Amino acid sequence: MKHTYFLLLFLFLLIITNASAQEDYVLLPENFVLHKGDKLNLHLITANQFNLTNELKYEASKTAKFSIQNGKKEIDLLTAAKDSASPIISMPLESEGLHTIHMVRKSITDDIESDDFIKLLEDEGYTQYAEKAKNGSKDSFREKYTWYLKSLVEAEKNSPNGFEKPLNDEFEIVLKDNPYKGNYGDDIIAQVRLRGKPAVNVVVMSYIRTLSGTNIFAQKLSTDKEGQIYFKLSREGIYLLRALYTEPSKDKGADYETWMASYTFGFTSSNEMPNTYKEFGFGNKH
Secondary structure (H helix, E strand, C coil), X not given: CCECCXXXXXXXXXXXXXXXXXXXXXXXXXXXXXXCCCEEEEEEEEEECCEEEEEECCCHHHEEEEEEEECCEEEECCXXXXXXXXXXXXXXXXXXXXXXXXXXXXXXXXXXXHHHHHHHHHHCCCHHHHHHHHCCCCCEEEEEEEEEEEEEEEECECCCCCCCCCCCCCEEEEECCCCCCCCCCCEEEEEEEECCEECCCCEEEEEEEECCCCCEEEEEEECCCCCEEEEECCCCEEEEEEEEEEXXXXXXXXXXXXXXXXXXXXXXCCCECCCCHHHHCCCCCC
């Protein structure tokens, strides 16, 4: 069994990519692979173009859903999490197998300058909306957006336990293959779903942070007619999948509505991995 320890408070460094300027919300467990009974310490960060912008405390007023699932067992973390806590949750994992951590942030409506919004649309492949915005006279757009976050951790065994099943979010990323059971070079399939159906031609950014903590590799993918993307376990490290979908809003209080999803998991082909912050270039903080 792999004993993989990722002790991270601050993950993201500068990378060169054409990712959107939209600020991303990401769930980051300190440990992606644990033993039964080990404590799961979970952090919530924001990142911009894969650069860390902030680590957030738990905000009950901004959280619509928060849970951890292991097979048919689901624990509602909305009541377990303490407001202003950082890590946002700290709890022992009492069950073996894969655990899906799931969070939905409450929708927010905000103004975004026209040039920034046009760039966002172009980066995400929504050229038809970008052209419409360019031809208009608006200085800013009112955008309503919602974040859907997932993270997959392993405790003792990498048995599936239903991790591949959709959680019926309005917009979500679903892993079809178990990365903790994979080997170096194996193919992984993920699906993006919108309102319960495959989301076609959606841009998905795939990032890998290597175990040395010094390199981040980015890949821009696009979903096929089944809403699926295909990528390889090409490097040991921390993986982040991030997708965004935008359409004109049916809500009179916004011009456009955007749904965003992020998914984190870890991969290693070895039996041991670094367990200190120093390995990731942040100094020995523990």
